[in-house]
Amino acid sequence: MNNLDKRRFAASHGVSDEEYERVLEVLGREPSMTEIGVVSAMWSEHCSYKSSRVHLKKFPTTGPQVVQGPGENAGAVDIGGGLAAVFKMESHNHPSYIEPYQGAATGVGGILRDVFTMGARPIASLNSLRFGAIDHARTPYLFHGVVGGIAGYGNCVGVPTVGGEIYFDASYNGNILVNVFTVGVCKKDEIFLGVARGVGNPVFYVGAGTGRDGIHGATMASAQFSDQTEEKRPTVQVGDPFREKLLLEACLELMKTDVIVGIQDMGAAGLTSSSVEMADRGKLGIRIDADKIPVREENMSAYEMLLSESQERMLIVVERGKEDAIARIFDKWELEWAQIGEVIAEQRFEVYEKGELACDLPVSLLTSAAPQYDRPRKRPAYLDALKPAVIDAPDDLGQAFVELMASPNICSRASVYKQFDHMVGIGTVVRPGMGDAAVVRIPGTEQALAITVDCNSRFCYLDPREGAKLAVAECARNISCVGATPLGITDCLNFGDPTHPEVMWQFSEAVEGMSEACIAFDTPVVSGNVSLYNASFDKDIYPTPTVAMVGNFSRLLEGPGRAQGYCDASFKGEGDRVVLFGRTDTNDIGGSEYLWTRAAQLGQRPPRLDLELEKAVQRLVRDSIAQGLLLSAHDCADGGLGVTLAECCIGAEGHALGLNIEMDIDTIARADLFLFCESPSRIVVSVREADLSALVSQAEAAGVPSTVIGTVTALPRLVWPGVLDLPTGDLQHAHKHGLSRLDA
């Protein structure tokens, strides 16, 4: 291949002319084909964060609770008892659009490895999924594939999938989002890092053999979809959850020995990125003999082996002289293993193929010297074209209510989470559908974590800064509603094409909004992931900065049922009183599901967030739960107060109750807007009649507006005299069957 061909080859793998010049300059020579492959992968958006890094620096990442901040395979926070919660969220958007089952499955596999490579046994997963419009031709195929893939992988490995979120919007017709989150737990002083230390220490490859699957996956995830995307199918990786489970057990067993110097999973850009990143963190180099890499296909070149994204593989630097442990443990678990190289003093990434040096690059070229761009930003013109919401009151409020309950973005997700093993591990205290956040007991302890994931991308489209703030606020609210205290977040920043200045503006705004909210809630960003080029045919998705939050319980979980340290969302019994904390502003209709489903409008602005009020509401609810005052707590989110009340009545187990709303309708101008606007910072709680006055005075003392909504009834009807009278069963039926059209 001549030099011009090389340049073209590099360009076809996403290395621009300018970037190629930079390679020549640093290297002082023409790179080999293999080297071009390595550079293109490491300089891809996916690996280098070249367009996002300047913005990500703004995130708050420190705090007394932070055990491990960004930059490692996952982040970690102190959860007390000498333990750390290790967690991260990852996107697998592009692979899942091309092959939904395998794309989603391998996404789960990747995030599980990111967590157990730190020494933490995964205890729970969440997912955040976004599909095109529910009536778009491709949506059912993508939906069933993704759900099946998550179930197929997670269930087999035996990590419970305990919650998540699903949205349908035409913005994702050509580019779905599959974000997966896993949290694990380990002793906080026993965290393993992805670092190569000790010149001469052997480098081991463990797990499954390397095939040609996924070659240049990282590059694929760093370009827009086009007509040619379908042809990229062969690069999709196939997951083997059984092998993953063995790898998990083998790695955790190895971690009980004292042989590991550093360990890292082979994710995007496979062996290349794992070696280079480990070398970079240790400020050393790695030399690899490609002929020793376990392969499962014949005649593979070093190029292919370095860039393959075959799944279920890890790289381990072992202390010299202690190599035997690898053979003993990985043979026991029937996994491939091989010593493929060693740590070297020179800060270089060297790969030998048949005795020849096929790749000889300075580590810094692939890491610190990788390009970084502060791409142009421009406030999008569409923002000025947004119009205020115009929506008439419905003739039949009850009918409108029932229709809203059936909306694909609001209806029950039971048909999905029933396909996920959400109970394996016997830790799931608050199950999917039961509460605002999942509550998971930590095995072998009386401690528990609360986890949740959220983003409303319509809000982010209307105002990325406010939308991102609202996402963090809702996560913290969800955590508070089960009684836990927010500790930290991870994120998936899913955005469009970064070469569009409007997209980079959205990105920058969202990062700033998230940062502000994270500071307010004292939830540093400890890990995360950026997914750009979520666009098809030049149409960018809605900005979607998905946030996942972890919280813990200041008190130990004491037992089941009510008022013992945690709360779920459903009303408990007749005569209990229902109170709303927070303020309802019927102008907060922009971006709401009600406005969209009834009027197909977005409105002009998202709901207004008052961070101080939000914090006060959350603290009040947490304190009240800790005191045992509350019987249930459920925040107002999609569909507003109305949907929240309906969900509280329906309950998770199907023992529907009713509610008698006792508010004076004369003070409310528009009942529909009151019920369905989406003002944040609102939580609906229920208490025993005897505790009502104590609760109301606590709210007053905390400076939180409270409104007595009404009384829980055994008769399963939602009644607001003169306004509404609906059987809970009608709401429940609509809610239950909202996704059934995907099965048609």
Place this chain on the structure above:
Amino acid sequence: MQRARVLIRNKPGVFDPQGKVVHSGLRRLGHESVQDVRVGKVIDLRFASGSPDELRARIERMCSEFLVNPVIEDYTIQFLDEE
């Protein structure tokens, strides 16, 4: 090189949920002429040597020991052209 193929299907009378779903899918696509669908498994085996008779006996043993669950499954053995 001898190649053999074991085809495994649910026995007649044993419910085949996959077959049922595939059948209704085909009908939805307008292939109404399809009367019945059964979905099975294919296991391809390669042998260095061996006569078909000898191999058949060996494969039958593999099937009864391991490859097939006789409570619900039937199988047939085919020999493929030599490579």
Place this chain on the structure above:
Amino acid sequence: MKVAVVVFPGSNCERDCEHVLENVIGASVVRAWHRDHELPKVDCVVLPGGFSYGDYLRAGAVSKISPIMKAVSEFAFSGGPVIGICNGFQVLLECGLLPGAMLRNRSLRFVCKDTFVRCATERTPFTSGLSLGEVLKLPIAHAEGNYYVDAEELRALQDNDQIVFQYTSGDGEANDGANPNGSIFNIAGVCNRAGNVLGMMPHPERAAEDVLGNSGGAALFASIIHTL
């Protein structure tokens, strides 16, 4: 009481079973590895749930040829109590220690949810602490739990009092609406003729502690102690 929990590659409920046996029931637990040729000296054997060998070929099919299963079979033939839960049940079927086979769920989907099961016999060491007709709420989590036997075998199961659990409504009625996977005769669990080997799809270990909101499943494990 000493219990062996058998671990195959891909088992994923062994830790859950161990936790309940040790911390809820107070038994001592030893692990048996699939490649072991002998069981430790124990009073009871548990085959936990999971995806042994990834459920490849058929659920439980590869595990049945593990060396440990010979030892488990001998233990069972000598009258030792053996319980297979979910994937463990599938392994017992594949081994022929229990009659029948599993088909894919009629929905073709994995299903994870609470079910109600009725105890149809208290003659096994695992149900001796239950009363006949007692209804338990136990979760299931499987894709292949659609139990199948032919008509003749079903009659034999009935005649020999081998049906241990049936899926029912909350008030104990074994109707189709309560059948989560299409199992013949709503069967959720069966035992061998002698009654010492039980296989069941629901997970009693997932319903054995108050903190999970349901402790009804603990009775199965507690029964063994009382039987011994």
